[in-house]
Amino acid sequence: MAVSGRGPRERMVFSAAQLIRRDGVASTGMREVAAHARAPRGSLQHYFPGGKEQLVNEAVGWAGRYAAGRVARFLAALPEPTPGGLFSQMVRQWTDEYTSTGFEGGCPVAAATVDRAGSSASTREAVSAAFDGWTGAVALALSDMGVPAERARPLATLMISSLEGAILMARAERDVRPLTAVSRELGPLLDSAVDATG
Amino acid sequence: MAVSGRGPRERMVFSAAQLIRRDGVASTGMREVAAHARAPRGSLQHYFPGGKEQLVNEAVGWAGRYAAGRVARFLAALPEPTPGGLFSQMVRQWTDEYTSTGFEGGCPVAAATVDRAGSSASTREAVSAAFDGWTGAVALALSDMGVPAERARPLATLMISSLEGAILMARAERDVRPLTAVSRELGPLLDSAVDATG
DNA sequence: CGGCTACTATGACAGCGGTCATAGGGCGAG
């Protein structure tokens, strides 16, 4: 899995996200990130004077923006946008990866939360911002579909929570069933929120 | 937080679970576990000849049995058992902890998944078993409430997934809102599965 | 050419990790 982003800096951030989502933050070494990104080791202290913490925070930020950006793409792929359809697409991204590439990776934001929420304030804030941006993107999409404003954000939170939890369980069991179960059960319930008048 | 379980061995397993859920598996040292359990360091290699992997696996197993056991207690606390009521209790346990003790800890099973699912086969199996036992307990409770047999397990998976994801988000944001949102949104939907004839 | 900036290249350092080796106590059995 050769990384071929533009500059070495971007490649390192991207590689960090990849390695974190596979091994966790603590088990991912700086040298490993540089090697994976095919970047010189000396560039680490040049581009990331804030050390590992900065690198991790940027990787989390990148992952959050990536997840939020995917929402718009999922919508574009849907002929008729519905909450359940969007959720199905979000889940599908993971079932596709797991069935094709294997159960090696999880969500880097979740990994950063587990490993650093209690020990690094700045990383915790980066994670919070990532979740917030992602939730906002989903909530906006729900609003556009006709979900009442006051329910858009809670439902977006529910969608992302269910997805994150199902990712954990799927990885643990090496089976996509938790993902498909969550999609099948929650999808219709989400759709029923569209026509709800109150 | 002095640990006062019965034997040193149990105390170490319990302490390991506590530390893992706070700092993650990789950031939790063996010496730290022994110190936290007020157990002699030499006992580590005596009780856990399989090393850290064994200790982590037992901590995960303990956590899984604990979570599964809580389900029965939650049911007993409900005057009239409903799926939404059960879920509300499951969530409540976490909001109570977070509002009283702070957002220091997460779920140890989730932590073990993130940190070890890709690197330790035995730990991944322990995590899988923990999720499986927990899901089974919830599914059994749902069946007893009248949820159709074929939907009991998928719904249990949805409940646990949502809870795990909401724990992540709540820790990240240092706010119980994700937990309350998930409970409020998912509860009624779960209750509607009871009277569903198909 | 010099001077400057951006980036790369290594080597060292101190700290901590899990694990192993070895030996010491406590105590019941014979």
Next chain:
DNA sequence: CTCGCCCTATGACCGCTGTCATAGTAGCCG
């Protein structure tokens, strides 16, 4: 008493980590 067993105690080892210090190269500007 001695033996054997369970548990404890401690020191050492090696590998790896993040970080720093220092020196090197490339290329642009004047």
